Amino acid sequence: MAKINKSEQAYLEIRKMIISRQIESGQRLVERTLADRFDVNRADIRQACSKLEGEGLLVSGAKGGFFVISLNPQQSDDLFRARQAIEVGAATLAIKNATAKDIARLEEIVELMYSLAKNSMVEGFYEADLLFHEILVASAQSEKLLKIYKSANFMLTSSTSGKQNPKTLQVDARKHKKIIQALKKRNLSELLKQVSWF
DSSP, X not given: OOOOOHHHHXXXXXXXXXXXXXXXXXXXXXXXXXXXXHTOXXXXXXXXXXXXXXXXXXXXXXXXXXXXXXXXXHXXXXXXXXXXXXXXXXXXXXXXXXXXXXXXXXXXXXXXXXXXXXXXXXXXXXXXXXXHHHHHHHTTOOHHHHHHHHHSOOOSOSSOGGGOOHHHHHHHHHHHHHHHHHHHHTOHHHHHHHHOOO
16 A cells, blocks of 8 residues: 655645534634644645645635635535435445444444543544544445545534534434434435435
8 A cells, every 4th residue: 555645644634624623614724733733844734735725625815824614604505415415325325235344333433422422522523423424425335436425525514613512412423323223224214314404
């Protein structure tokens, strides 16, 4: 397997932080802080940010620097509808194709989500949530669908991590548990209820 260079690793980590809403919309990215966090130089961070700008997750400021995109309500609604369409399609395929290993992995993640919620570890919760959805899509057993999902810039939630509390996170973890229950029963209508938000 090819080694990922430092710029690519920084790109993947920053992208995950944006997608999982660990960084607030409109927030400026501080190159020095990110370079220290990921043990890379600032040029690697700038290269990663330029790539994320090209993907539409960041914008350049008038006086330099990079900022997380801010979505208006219509853009946010459109983004979540697109995400829902892919996840509903994946869920439909997952009912037939999910393996026992896929379901076991989803169960492990939900247990982790409960623990993170209980301990108010919001950033970790959102990272686990991101992984849950990727594995759910992967359980459809369609490499093309998974590639589309991973390359899309779907935010996990319209709210940022700072606005969540342990109770709301636990409610969210319970919803994820219901997805697994429906998947185990091969109950498509119940699964679609859980992955549909509109």
